[in-house]
Amino acid sequence: MRSVLDRQLHPAESTQTGIASRQAVLAAAQQLIQEQGYAGLSMRELARRSGLAKATIYHHFQDKRDVLLSVFEHDIRTVAERIAEAAATPGSHAQRLRAVIAAYFAIQVERRMVILNAIRETVGLEDQIWAIIRAHRDDLLRPIMSILQDAIAAGVARPVNVELAVMALFGMIHSFVTHRLLIDGNDFTAEMEEFVLEMFLHALHIPADRSAHATPAPVAPLHTTDTE
Amino acid sequence: MRSVLDRQLHPAESTQTGIASRQAVLAAAQQLIQEQGYAGLSMRELARRSGLAKATIYHHFQDKRDVLLSVFEHDIRTVAERIAEAAATPGSHAQRLRAVIAAYFAIQVERRMVILNAIRETVGLEDQIWAIIRAHRDDLLRPIMSILQDAIAAGVARPVNVELAVMALFGMIHSFVTHRLLIDGNDFTAEMEEFVLEMFLHALHIPADRSAHATPAPVAPLHTTDTE
Amino acid sequence: MRSVLDRQLHPAESTQTGIASRQAVLAAAQQLIQEQGYAGLSMRELARRSGLAKATIYHHFQDKRDVLLSVFEHDIRTVAERIAEAAATPGSHAQRLRAVIAAYFAIQVERRMVILNAIRETVGLEDQIWAIIRAHRDDLLRPIMSILQDAIAAGVARPVNVELAVMALFGMIHSFVTHRLLIDGNDFTAEMEEFVLEMFLHALHIPADRSAHATPAPVAPLHTTDTE
Amino acid sequence: MRSVLDRQLHPAESTQTGIASRQAVLAAAQQLIQEQGYAGLSMRELARRSGLAKATIYHHFQDKRDVLLSVFEHDIRTVAERIAEAAATPGSHAQRLRAVIAAYFAIQVERRMVILNAIRETVGLEDQIWAIIRAHRDDLLRPIMSILQDAIAAGVARPVNVELAVMALFGMIHSFVTHRLLIDGNDFTAEMEEFVLEMFLHALHIPADRSAHATPAPVAPLHTTDTE
DNA sequence: GATGAATGAGTGTTCATTCAT
DNA sequence: TATGAATGAACACTCATTCAT
Structure with missing residues (x-):
């Protein structure tokens, strides 16, 4: 649950898979923003692209704002x-x-x-x-x-x-x-x-x-x- | 139903009130865009600000794209x-x-x-x-x-x-x-x-x-x- | 769009069907609350029971609070x-x-x-x-x-x-x-x-x-x- | 995993910390219910307040019903x-x-x-x-x-x-x-x-x-x- | 010209729960 | 014992749009 607003956590604590998922979300988000602009970043689509369930994204990020x-x-x-x-x-x-x-x-x-x-x-x-x-x-x-x-x-x-x-x-x-x-x-x-x-x-x-x-x-x- | 994409209509056909409504919509739209960006232009809010019913806006513009x-x-x-x-x-x-x-x-x-x-x-x-x-x-x-x-x-x-x-x-x-x-x-x-x-x-x-x-x-x- | 918080509208302005829908929602809500308690009143279920689309309920009531x-x-x-x-x-x-x-x-x-x-x-x-x-x-x-x-x-x-x-x-x-x-x-x-x-x-x-x-x-x- | 419905376990099997965790959950639950009613008792919040992970609660209680x-x-x-x-x-x-x-x-x-x-x-x-x-x-x-x-x-x-x-x-x-x-x-x-x-x-x-x-x-x- | 009513598809977010470690 | 990761289903609510009147 590392987030932009929550930097005091030391980065090494996350498991390998946890980090991977987090970065999958970020990568998908970056790609979506490039393609469709900030307004095009929907959590639904972000989940689809990152291969995770919508709820899983909320495990890694507080909310859409945090992803952005x-x-x-x-x-x-x-x-x-x-x-x-x-x-x-x-x-x-x-x-x-x-x-x-x-x-x-x-x-x-x-x-x-x-x-x-x-x-x-x-x-x-x-x-x-x-x-x-x-x-x-x-x-x-x-x-x-x-x-x-x-x-x-x-x-x-x-x-x-x-x-x-x-x-x-x-x-x-x-x-x-x-x-x-x-x-x-x-x-x-x-x-x-x-x-x-x-x-x-x-x-x-x-x-x-x-x-x-x-x-x-x-x-x-x-x-x-x-x-x- | 004059629109950007529909210029062959002669401008005199609109009634006085019709023109006024159309411009009320445009004015409200311009104000909304200034305040909240393009993403902030919702038809609901546009109707509220222009004082017209949502459906009425569709009399003057083909769709949201047309307003924009x-x-x-x-x-x-x-x-x-x-x-x-x-x-x-x-x-x-x-x-x-x-x-x-x-x-x-x-x-x-x-x-x-x-x-x-x-x-x-x-x-x-x-x-x-x-x-x-x-x-x-x-x-x-x-x-x-x-x-x-x-x-x-x-x-x-x-x-x-x-x-x-x-x-x-x-x-x-x-x-x-x-x-x-x-x-x-x-x-x-x-x-x-x-x-x-x-x-x-x-x-x-x-x-x-x-x-x-x-x-x-x-x-x-x-x-x-x-x-x- | 009559609501508890919005009483200044005179009741005769609504059309017959409009009133009917509004009361269908209220009736369904009352029934649901009886059956499942206040917590059981979901807008999803309320729509199903009242025979209206979810969005239509929001045409008649500001939000769930208003229905309740x-x-x-x-x-x-x-x-x-x-x-x-x-x-x-x-x-x-x-x-x-x-x-x-x-x-x-x-x-x-x-x-x-x-x-x-x-x-x-x-x-x-x-x-x-x-x-x-x-x-x-x-x-x-x-x-x-x-x-x-x-x-x-x-x-x-x-x-x-x-x-x-x-x-x-x-x-x-x-x-x-x-x-x-x-x-x-x-x-x-x-x-x-x-x-x-x-x-x-x-x-x-x-x-x-x-x-x-x-x-x-x-x-x-x-x-x-x-x-x- | 002692629970209301599962009384045949002998009470001495739990370790000291196990009992402490169980009671931390109960205490947090009681407090939450007082503050927000039964509907306010979410497992997420319960975890946060009790200082345990959500999954850990499921070690001590079968499910939310059991906690309640x-x-x-x-x-x-x-x-x-x-x-x-x-x-x-x-x-x-x-x-x-x-x-x-x-x-x-x-x-x-x-x-x-x-x-x-x-x-x-x-x-x-x-x-x-x-x-x-x-x-x-x-x-x-x-x-x-x-x-x-x-x-x-x-x-x-x-x-x-x-x-x-x-x-x-x-x-x-x-x-x-x-x-x-x-x-x-x-x-x-x-x-x-x-x-x-x-x-x-x-x-x-x-x-x-x-x-x-x-x-x-x-x-x-x-x-x-x-x-x- | 104008509108109330209606809607399907979508929004972001939370839910209780499971499981591998 | 303990937990991070993951999820399907549900949550309240908004969207642009259509249509009968």
């Missing part, structure tokens, strides 16, 4: 990891930003869902979701903010509010991802990545570094347990 | 009008962009809903919503694209894909609006508007024009019929 | 009527008390449920049930209290707190009814009635009047609409 | 003890009746539940509950019946069916307790006790004995194991 929050937290954490990884790419500021942008693009497209923007669906849940977001927002933004701070300190970028700059960067990416997923459908990812990078570099006066394209870290599918 | 689509179309049209209005502000390119940004910010905040991003909630409706968006996307983007094209033609801005640039601009704004509405709550609108404008101008190499702040067109509440 | 309260109020009102009727029997004080006792015995046995005592089952409902009980308690007690006041004024009975005396009378009857219904099963009603009357008359020093047995008013089944 | 019946039997036994104790008060018949009435009042109020009347909630359980009641009814009634028989034999009371008389007495008390607990809330216990005693004495023509108020035996909380 667990998925949400796991996801935001995974995204933060991916971004941090990409930001750690060696190379020039431009190269590192390119890697970050590519990674974030990849994650968003891969999941058909934009975490930060998808919040709006979850009206009655907002209070608890805020807490999770506030707790992880820094992890999400910090690696990129660091790059910008470095660049500014090095005199390579003009001085700006780096937090706002990163938010602006995320916004641009969201916009293109949404467009690609919902409107156009064609894959102009490479082109869009290039455009976003260029806009961002120009906005901050960072010189483009076209000598070599940084190879973005390969993006593993979410909810794989091997990286945890 | 009607609201959606009306809204996107209103937003397009506001943007066009703001883009028509006389002044330098920078001033006009400032007006556009301010207007878009105002609309989004005013409604607690970001149209383009909110689409994701409406899985299953997407097909029909796409049609509406595709039909109106140009109206939304064109006025701002024009400004950029002018600026580029005048040698004031560097040459870029103007469509992508406008999408990037919208994305940045969405990002800040979301943050303000859901995470922070404090009103840093002025600061954020300034930041977005500055980022965008720098990204396009458009010289800032601080001689005078363009006064954005006053934003009327949506769903007022007087402007139609 | 409606039945409860109707019942307590009916009991009050029966008692008032019996108390109006012409004859000596002893005769009238005998009539009242017989009537109350009959009602309780007929229904397998003792209203005033059965309250205890309805823990979470108590607040609203209290309101109904307080509103009707006087109607229940007053007719019998009148008999006692008359008897006291006439010097026939010793002076006592008549309200407490009537409560004591009800308590004795409940005790015997419970015993008969749940423990013994045999019908000693006549004997028990006689015993209760005798105890009560002695307790108040009212001389027994054995000249003629008052014929108790015939007890019609509850929930018949002809008396409303 | 065990509590019920323990309670009725305790009540019988208290009454016998009070009836053994030395003094006149009136004094002993006063002691009995006070004791019974105290028990009922203390528990917010009237055993004999509360049965009605437990439809479907009735068959087994009857058995318990029949087995203990005599223990409950006999001490008071004895007082009356003494009084009649001594020519102090008029001759009546003493069993019915005691049932009538219990009924009066239940009525006042119910009223106090559910309707009025104020504590008129002393006044009500006096009234009941007076009614009963008059009903049986037992002379009141106001020389000294018998001090009722102090009422210990139920489910204490020290008195067993």
